[in-house]
Structures are given as structure tokens and as C-alpha cells.
Amino acid sequence: MTTPLTTWVPGAAGSHFDVDNLPYGVFSRAGEEPRVGVRIGDLVLDLAPVAAAEMLDVHHVFEERTLNALMAEGRAVRSSVRRWVTGLLTEEPERDLVEPHLVPLADVTLHLPVEVADYVDFYASEHHASNVGRIFRPDAEALLPNWKHLPVGYHGRAGTVVASGTPIVRPSGQRRVSTGSTTGEVTFGPSRRLDIEAELGFVVGVGSELGSPVAHDDFADHVFGLVGLNDWSARDIQAWEYVPLGPFLGKSFATSISHWVTPLEALDAAWVDLPGQDPEPLPYLAPTAARGLDIDVEVVVNGDVISRPPYRSMYWSPAQMLAHLTVNGASLRTGDLFASGTISGPEVDQRGSLLEIGWGDESAFLADGDEVTLRYSAPGTAGGRIALGEVTGRVEPARA
């Protein structure tokens, strides 16, 4: 741990958005185009004019409507921009230049921070996969045979990844009366089992070449940072449609991500060993890549914290997910988003979906008007804690 730097920004020191955090987002003021900002305390630093005034050679990346151009610059620029911003916010002589470009959060609109290229969702929590297996397949082994050999994942719909705060219209679709049922009447209507999945998302900055796998050691060269992610799920639609090609309409109506993207460097103090992997993974998923992140999640429904999933309890690591995703030669693009899958810990009060919390009971699912917020925090590099971007969404009734 280095000696903590102290920011001159009023109210930021000691908060969860101190200078050891500094997540990026896209904001706009009334009548202005969206552009890139960084959060400090309850303020947004408008980076474009400051970068232009200081003649930063990458100043144009801050004038964009998404973080993609910044993210595409790669790891070295990500680090040097972070050092530059840290200097701006901690060195008193910079204050005269910078202070006019600090905007209260209350005065801005925040936008979807990333133009999402491909969205992949994994299924990397053993507790979640086991719970779902027990609920949907009570007479079989909780985990399927492949589960401990590879991080199971699938592609989701990139075009319906929305920013935190976007209303979630209850989806309609086909379902049979009971979840998992394969007999009985097929009906159509609004989902009766609208659920959440508390997840973390990883955003790719630097792409890769088609035909060439990305090694797990190159994780930080490709991944820019993390977002909070709620993979809204309609369990009744999903249960009826998902064989044999996987979830489709049960998921594709909306996936919410946080406004703020936390750069990897802010999580340097959060890496921990995973609980353990048995059998030992194949070499491309090497055990040395089995490092997780000590991120605490809170699931808040209508203001009440109903669960506290711990991300450190995951089975598969972020670097293993990335290595798996590309081992067949699939290329990465700037803006690719891959998510952890539901984060569920071993305890009952650590489950990351209402399906698990209510163990399949229909009354546990979301009602119209319910508001769900996912909050995330982690150890910061200065000895305290940092907050990752929260994700919120309110359920609107199905449209006629």
C-alpha cells in the first residue's frame, strides 16, 4: 500500500468515491452532448476541456459519447490517464484549472457508458448453479457434468443492455403453468416470474485477432474495467424456451449496467484466491489464473437489503472466463461485455436471484412498481473501501 494521496475536492476525501476510486462514465448537461467524465465524491470532472487545456495527446477520447475510444487506447494509456487525473485532483496548483470543470452529479444526466459490442454471460458461481440445478432438476445431480471443467456461458443480447435507471417493462411471452414443466397448456402473457440476477460485468477495451486465443495472463491488457450488472430474467419464459439452445427471450428484454465503469487499477487491492477448483482445470484455464475479487454485493429491493452475495465466493475467475471465451479463436472487440453470472454465496442470505431466495415460490418474484438496486463495494488501494457503480431499475407493467 502506498501512502494515500489526499484530494482537495470538497467532500470527497474518505468517501467511497475518493481518489483511489475514480470510475469513468458518460454524462451530459442540459443542452450539451454527452461526453466522458470521472467521478470524485459527488461530482463529475468534465475531462474534455481539462485535457484540451493541458494539451493531453488523447484529449479527443473524452469528447466521445461512450468510453469505447478511451478503452481502446489500451492498458498503458489507461494507467497514465489515471495518474494524470489523480494529479489533477490531489495537487493544489491544479485546483484553479480543474475546479470550474467539476459538476455536481445532481446537475447531470448519466448515460450508458459503453457501446456494447458482444455481451456474454457466464454461470460462474457454484452456489448459484447448484441452487438452480436443485430447483429445476430436483431428481438429478445439482451440477451438470461439464460445470467444473469449463466456465459455462452463452451470448446475450447486446442491443438491450441499458443504463442503470432505465425502466424495465415486464416482458410477455410463452410459458407453461409451472416452471420447468414440460406438460400442460401453453399460454401467452406477462411473465409471472420476473427475477433479477446480481452480477459483475467486465468491459473489454482492447480487441484481439480472429483465430488467436487470449491467454489468461493477458487479462489486464484486454479488460478495461468493471460494471455492476443486473441480468433481468423472466423465469417462466426461460423455463419453457431454454432447451436445447439456451436462454433467449427470458433474458433478452433488458440487462442493466451501472453508469460508472471502475478501471482495473482501482481494484488492485481486491484480488483474492478463489475458494478452490477440483478437478484441476486444463492448462488454458491454469490454476494460477484462479484469482477472484473481494467485492461485496448488496441486493436492495424497495429500499431493503435482502441479500449480500460475496463475489469472492465464485468458482471461476474473470481471467478464466476471458481465456475460455477466446480459446476457440473467437476475437474480442472494444466494448465487449462479459458477466459473471448470478453471484450467490454459500449462505441463504447471500443468494443473488429471487428464484433462489424464494426457492422457486412464485410470490418471491418482482411485482410491478418494485425497484431493485444492486450496490457493490471493494477494498481500495488506500486502505478504505471504494464503491463500484450501482445498478437500479424499476419494473413497469407489461404493455397491452
Place this chain on the structure above:
Amino acid sequence: MTTPLTTWVPGAAGSHFDVDNLPYGVFSRAGEEPRVGVRIGDLVLDLAPVAAAEMLDVHHVFEERTLNALMAEGRAVRSSVRRWVTGLLTEEPERDLVEPHLVPLADVTLHLPVEVADYVDFYASEHHASNVGRIFRPDAEALLPNWKHLPVGYHGRAGTVVASGTPIVRPSGQRRVSTGSTTGEVTFGPSRRLDIEAELGFVVGVGSELGSPVAHDDFADHVFGLVGLNDWSARDIQAWEYVPLGPFLGKSFATSISHWVTPLEALDAAWVDLPGQDPEPLPYLAPTAARGLDIDVEVVVNGDVISRPPYRSMYWSPAQMLAHLTVNGASLRTGDLFASGTISGPEVDQRGSLLEIGWGDESAFLADGDEVTLRYSAPGTAGGRIALGEVTGRVEPARA
């Protein structure tokens, strides 16, 4: 049928790329930027300079590197551009202006025509789904219970949709010794069961609003046209990974599409009734939408036609696939691509995958160096036949 127009373009009249076809693509000449062209005979009409000379108000859409801007203009512009191009190529007085902008196909490079937003693959052939069911689950019903109630589909990887001609590197991955096996040693290496899937792809021009389904009647307002599509598949990787979330690395290494996008108007004479749907679909998949396309497919491996799948034999229609894809409120974007799934007819010589052609036998799959071409043709509006864009790819050895 209207009286056929006659083109003045040498060699085009009576060919499969006559003025009743006119597919769009993206081409470049040496040292120039890619831009939009239309194919006539064995020539490409360079649209940008002609549109500028004629002061067409949408001339800028032809200067783009993809068809997305043209496609986003919508159905009315699509129709009027087609009328304008038809006039250019059939009216003798236009010849002096147009002829200098006709470029031989041999002198151009063709590119991926569409910036793909989301890629969805369906499973809409009853013969294919039944064959696969019999091969993978010999002791169970060939079709799963949901199959005749909804067009089963899933999201694929948009970032690895490549243009016809792109080499296909044999993917490596995890698999168990026999396809479908759930016991035995897990190994890693190059796929031994590299396959094709002969499909048609539908490209979305006009997007839709999140939360609002697209009715099947609005198909032609949203879909711009068709591409040939080969959904390369590694069956051994797929068989091991696909439960419970569907195909992932067994598909995501590459999906090839044709250089040419055939606009819907060129297929006006190709619509036919589908073979029939029982049980009657739910209203949003209304029977009136069960209209298919009489498109003949040829699967050519190393120069030999090995199969002739008929697209008219599909169970689910394009309009039903689109209605299903959006019924949960999922939005469309310009550049969305949705595909039919493997086209297999009822006969042995009409199967669209090597898995079916060889009935699971390992020797039937692709060897390094094999070249696969899919060819498509349909009745044109002038009484003859038109060719849709062909898709070709050659297998390269796995990388070490």
C-alpha cells in the same frame, strides 16, 4: 408479373444477376476506401458518384463502408433507390453517365457488407431439428416439447460474423471422446467434428423501440434483405458445452455471410406457403405469417454439390422468427442479423449439415483444406431465376 425490363449492361440480361436481382454490397478498388455498390451481371455499379451526379438526396449512404446507413433509411427509400438503380441500368439515355462507373468484379475487393449489431440464430427446420434430435438423443422424442410452439433460437457472436472467403481456422476446445457423451476423459485440442450449417440470414434495416414488440405484419418495414450464411460448427465442442445454456464456443469462432445482400423486393415472386403448422401457433405467430421463400440451396464441398436443401420446406417463417424475437419487448437495431438455422429438407440429399449427411460419423466432417461454398437461387420477378449471394470458406489447420 410485370413486363420484364431489359438492361443495356453487356452480359447481364438473362444472367442470374439481371435487373430483377440487384443485390447490394461493399467493394473497394486498390487504394480506395470501401463503399456501396450494386451488382449487375459480373460488374459492380459504383453508386456514390452516380448518386452525387444525379443529386440524389441520400447519396451519402453510398459513401459508407457498410450498408447500415442505406438500410436504416427504411422501406420507402429502399424501394425508391431500387427504382432509381433499375432506371439507370435499363434506360439507354443513362448509359453515358453510368457506364464509366461499372467496375468488373475481378477488379474489386468485396467486404463484409453489414456492421452486425446482434446476431440471432434460429432452429426453424423441422427436418434438421428432428435429425439432430435422433442423432444426439436416440432414446427420446426427436423434437423437444417446445419446438412446435415457438421458433427456438439463441444469440450468437456478432463480432465473428465474417465475409465470404475469410479463411476458417479450425477451433480448439474441450470435448469428450464421443459426441453427446457425458462420461469419459475431458480432452483439449482441435475440433475433430468441424461442420457447416447451410442457412439464410435476414438483415434488419430499421430498428424498433425497447419494450414494443414488432408485429409479423411489419416484417418488410424492418427487414432490408437476405444473405447467404454458413454457421460453422464444432460438434464435439458443442456437444460437451451446450447444457444448460446452449451453444457457445462450438459456434462463436466464425459465421460466414455472403458479400451480397439481396433486397426483399427482389424476392417478391419467391413467397410460398410453408408446409403447415400443427398445433396452430399463438396469435402473435399468426398462421397468416406462415409464408416461406422458395429458395434453393446448394452445398458444394471441394467443387462437388453434396446436398440441395430447399428453404421452402422450413417449419417457421421469417416473419414468425422476427415476431418471436421481439415479443418480449427486445428492440431491434440496424444491422441485426437473424438466421434460419440449418436448412434441411425431408430427403437424404437435402440435408444442410455434415452431421446429418454423415449421421454423426466422424469421417463426414471437414478436413483441413476443405472448401465449402453455399449457393442460393430463387424465382425472380421477371420469370427467370436470380442468384443470392454465395458464401464460401476454406478450412485452415488449427493454430498451435
